[in-house]
Each structure stands twice: as structure tokens, then as C-alpha cells.
Amino acid sequence: MAVNLIVPDISDLHPVAGVRLGFAKAHIRKPDRKDVLVVAIDEGASVSGVFTQNRFCAAPVQVCREHLQAGKGIRALVINTGCANAGTGQPGLADARATCAHLASAIGVSPQQTLVFSTGVILERLPMERLLKGVEAAVAAVGQAHWLDAAQAIMTTDTLPKVCSRQIAVGGRTITVTGVSKGAGMIRPNMATMLGFVATDAAVSQALLDNWMQRITDASFNRVTVDGDTSTNDSFVAIATGKAGGALIDSDSHPDAAAVFNLMRDVSVHLAQAIVRDGEGATKFISVRVEQAGNEAEALKVAYAVAHSPLVKTAFFASDPNLGRILAAIGYAGIDDLDVSRVQLYLDDVWVAKNGGRHPDYREEDGQRVMKQQDITVRVQLARGDVATTVWTCDFSHEYVSINADYRS
């Protein structure tokens, strides 16, 4: 069902110097599938993370925050699929700590130098015996796995692995950024989680990477929505190993900063969009672009009002250019002094609403033509300023209801 989501050839997935991967089949939930991934990181890397804002955050998220806070240098990550270790209280927290301790011991670092991520069913305890054996096996196999294995090992009900790799030449060196993600976070708090991991061999200081991560997240994983539900385990981590050499990038004024930042952002945007393209029951990939907003906050209000409206999303499913539903969503987005008589609405290149009403030259068949596409851009102009933003979403189909109504059965 995924919408225009292409899985790259392994030959196009560039390893990142300083990062080695290993997986195991630990039978966390299902037999004979990759379900434990270990990411080993050479000493000296910067590692930064952004986590769910959900107050019911899962045990591994709490442990990650503590370990990053400790600032001892992260040397390894472990990710399991099949069980999210969420809603498990103090015993779940102990399980997450035990997993870190086991990983740390296996590779000879302190537990605070490790991070742990879990995804899968919630309200169930991890099968710790099988998981810890899996961690050992994955550590023993470190260096043997490639990034496609990594993408597969973190899948839950994703229909396709999500992986992206790009290179650029900067200052005479080749810089690589490679990453993986899994869905579908906001659409499956039960299969709990959006996860994203991006690694580069560029040398980026810890402070700058922390700063970049918030900006990159806001441009990527914070701009995708399937149904507005934020999960308990959402996590996004970036690793900069510095193995490509070159002077440390420690501020945005460094000559290589912009190029590396843009590359990391682009890979992250691709990975975030991949989650929407593989959204539950998705048949359309929709970019909602709001232009001429007075500020970012109101741009986002309008974009999310359109992107979350079940009426708009079912109209996309039906390929119905039902512009009244889009205008109504703009109208209730919460901008109290919006002058609707200055609002323009486009579907791709088709100008459908002019100054708040149907464009006199708009023909239904032109709207219909755009709505039948798999990739569609809704563009709204508010005439209030010069701020623009885009969020990405998918349509709402029968399949979505089926998947979520039948999920646990």
C-alpha cells in the first residue's frame, strides 16, 4: 500500500565510518525475524536525541534522557522490536536499565554510555531472557550487518524498510549521511513508535549537534502526521562520528556547516516522509503548504487543521476536490483575526479558491485531475506575512479503519 516509497539498492547505502551494526533474531514476539539491533559507535562521536512529548513516555525514553544527560559519550545503541516496554511502570524501567547494563558489559563501556529503544506492543513486559541473549548475539555480530538490515530489524507493522543514504563533497572530503526510520509513531501508539536514526561521518561538536537536532526534527519528524496521535516511544537520534576528518564543525559559521546540516536534514526529511508514505492504509501522500503566515505558530495551526481533518482526508481518499472542506478547516484552525477574503487555495498548480471563495475560472475537472494523483500539494496563502511551512500527511481510507479496528485481534 505504500505510496511512492522506494527501497534503495544495498549498493546505494553507504556505510558510515565509526558506526558498526549487528542484529540478532531473538524471538521477542515473532520467531525467525530480525528483532534486535545493536549500533556500535567509535569513541569520540557526538550523539544527540529528541524524544516524545507524550507524558506517558515509555521506560526506554526515560533511560535515554538520563544517559544523554550524563554526558559521558554514547558508545552503543540497542533497539528491539516486538515489545515497546511502555506502560510497564518500575519493572519496565528496571528492564530497560538491565538491557543497557548487559549491552555495556558486552562491549566494555559504562551503562550510561548506552541508549535503549523499544517498539512493539505496549503494556507487556519484555521477555528479558531472550532479549539479553539477543543483545549478546547482536554484539557478537557487530560489523556484519548493513543499513538495510538495520531498517528491517526495527520494523513493526511497516510494510517496507525505510532507509536513506546520501553523500556530498565538502572541502575536498566525502561526507556521508545514512539513516533508518520506522513508522508509524503517531498512527500506532499501540505498536508504539516512530523511530529514526541518522549517522554521519562528519565532525560536529556535541553542542552544535544538539542545536541542529531540534531544527532538523522541526523540519522532518515534527512535520509528519498520519492521524495526530503522538506515541509513547517516539525517538530520533543523530550520530556524528567525525571519521571523515576535517576541522570540527562547532558553529553555523564554519564553512562546511551549512552543507552538512542540509544533508542531515534532507536525509531526515526523506525518512520522515517515508513513514507517511507507508502510513496505515495510505493511498495518497499529501503535502500541506501554508504560505504568507504571520508567524510559524499560525502557519502550523492551519497546516495541521487541514492535515488532521478526517473530512479532508476522506475526500483525498475519494479523489474528491472538495475544497469546501479544506476552507472550513482553515476557518476553524484558530486564527481569530483571519481575513478569509484574502485567502487563496491551490491544489498543485490549480487555483481553486480566490479571495476566500471559489475561483471564477476554477473547473471541477482540473481539481479532479490533481486529486487523482498519488502525490498532491495543498497550498494555502494567508496574506498575513511571509512565513511558510509544510507538513506531510496521508489520506484516510477504509484500510485505516480495518487495520486499527482489527489490530489486536
Added chain:
Amino acid sequence: MAVNLIVPDISDLHPVAGVRLGFAKAHIRKPDRKDVLVVAIDEGASVSGVFTQNRFCAAPVQVCREHLQAGKGIRALVINTGCANAGTGQPGLADARATCAHLASAIGVSPQQTLVFSTGVILERLPMERLLKGVEAAVAAVGQAHWLDAAQAIMTTDTLPKVCSRQIAVGGRTITVTGVSKGAGMIRPNMATMLGFVATDAAVSQALLDNWMQRITDASFNRVTVDGDTSTNDSFVAIATGKAGGALIDSDSHPDAAAVFNLMRDVSVHLAQAIVRDGEGATKFISVRVEQAGNEAEALKVAYAVAHSPLVKTAFFASDPNLGRILAAIGYAGIDDLDVSRVQLYLDDVWVAKNGGRHPDYREEDGQRVMKQQDITVRVQLARGDVATTVWTCDFSHEYVSINADYRS
């Protein structure tokens, strides 16, 4: 498909002295159906209205606001179904004014003493010739229609008419409150509108009725949601004719004030809930009650987060006691300092989550038993204060997607 929605016998629908009804079949959109309703109001009544917050509000809403503002005493309402006169710009505004002028002329009052309401398809002009003939016919028939006719005349895709009538004895007099509503507003901005009209023969001052209307709306029509979409035409009007006699109720300290207020509120709650019970594709009626909140705003945030979550709503459709989805929705509702370890969750009488985690004694079959009911109460306790509120919603079914995907075809 309506969930436990009962249409009363005509004999249980009490006329309201000082209010007379007339309808016509004007062929606004479909032949041979009641589609124009006129409500004639005797001189001296108080009339108050609350309207959509949507910035794209329809022409009739703008005219109603102006005419109520003028304060000349409202003497008649006209409501048409079949066409919402929304997204029609200046010509639509002229149509709404012309409708008022025609009504005013037919009954011998000024246009500012009339209100106009339209519901139906948007972005299309009203068939003015047929509408004005219909207005004349409805005025000629005033006094011949009963409240069930009124409920039927304002239906769009509602499957059942929505009408409620109650009486109480106050100070030796019988006070009547009778009203009608139609859906499904938030769920059909295209068939544009939630409408509610409630009339009483009690004597209530204009100022007090205006005050009550906000409180009644907050307890009724502002507490129902099907999919979170607010329409362009939502309107709720109350009429107090004073024909029952007795001293004018002009403050909450009047001895009859509480009884009359409560009766008007109860009828309005019934009419609001009827919209949810007849929500598109609804198979369950769900009350989301939030208790122990620190204030009303945070209680509503949590209640609406649960009521709007597509994951929660599909779980209700599936009769799946998927408490993780409810907890996740509470967690992302936007209370930054929520201590989840103090949150309790109940499904009717079943305590499912204790102190933020699964209750040790909770058995899936108990949750399942409640979820299979048609009427379900989700009760959340936040341990932050003593404020409680309830919102009402329905589940999310295949039928919802079908109705909204196929709506215009």
C-alpha cells in the same frame, strides 16, 4: 444506524405558546420534501443566538449576527435545507438579506426583526425564486405545523428527526421547553451544519437569556464532537416568549431561574447528544468524562484528545478495550506537568488503569464487556483538582469513511 436515538410521539411534543410553525416544500434541492421552515414569534419574546467560530462563516450567520445586534426584537426565523449559502461571497449575502426582507414583508415586521438559517451543500447559490415562494407558502401555513414537522424540515443527511420536549411545574405554572436540532455540524461541513432551536414559554429577560445561552451552549452543543470539524453555519437559538406568565426572570436569583435554566439546558443537552447518536456511521455513543482536573481548560484538553483520537475511536468501533490508546491520548493532550503516575482510568464501572498503569486486578473480559455496549462512559481522573467535565462523541467506522468519501458522488 443511530445509537439509542428515540423519536418521541407527537403527543409528547408540547407546543410553546407564542411560537407558531409553518413549513413548505420549496424544492430547494430535492422535490417533495419539507425544506423551508418558518418560526413566527409573538411580540415581546427574548431571542438569543450563538454561532460558529469558523472564520469562514456563511452568509446567513453574518446576517443573524447583525440582526440580533440591532436589538429590535426578533419576530420570525426562516430555515431552509438543501443549500447552505456558504462560500457564496457578496451575492450570497444579498440572497440572505433578500430572504429576510421577503419574510419580514410577509408577516409585517422589519427585516432586522428576522433571522435566516441555511443548511445543505456549500459553494452553491440558493435557488432564490423557489425559496421566496417557499417562504410565502410557509408563512401562509404558520400555525399548522408541529415540532416534529420542524425537526423534519431542517434535516439534511440526518437519518432521524431530532426533537425534545419537557415540562415542569414552577410557581404554580407549567413551563414548557421544546426544541429541535439537526446534525451533523462538525461532521459534515459540506452538508454544512449543526442547527439547534429551543423555545420556552417562560418569561426570561433578554440580558439573562444571552447569559444563559453561553452557559447552555457550553454544556450542550459545545460538548459534542464527531470528528472535530467545525462547520461554517453552526447556529443555536433560544426563544423565551413569556406566554406562561409570571414575573420576568431577569437574574439567577429569581426563585424560578434555576428550574427554567436547568430545563432549557437539559433539552439542549438531549438535542446535542442526538446529533452524536445520529453521527455518520456511529455504532457507539461515548461519554468522555474527565474528573479531578485543575481547571476547565485542561479538563477539556484531555476530554477532546480522547474524543478526537482516530485510534481510540476505531478501537471503540471494534469493541476493543485498548486502554493503551486512551492513555496515550491523555499523555499528549498538552498538560505539560501531568503526573501520569496519579492518573486513573475507568470504562463505566471497570477500573482499568491505576496510577498510570494497568490495574493489577483488571481483566480484559471486563473491559470487553463494557466495550460491547452501545453507550459507554470513559472516565479519567487526573488528581490535579476538583473540576470535572464531559464531552460526547461516537466511534469511527467503515461507514464514516464510506459516507464521507462518497458524499458528493
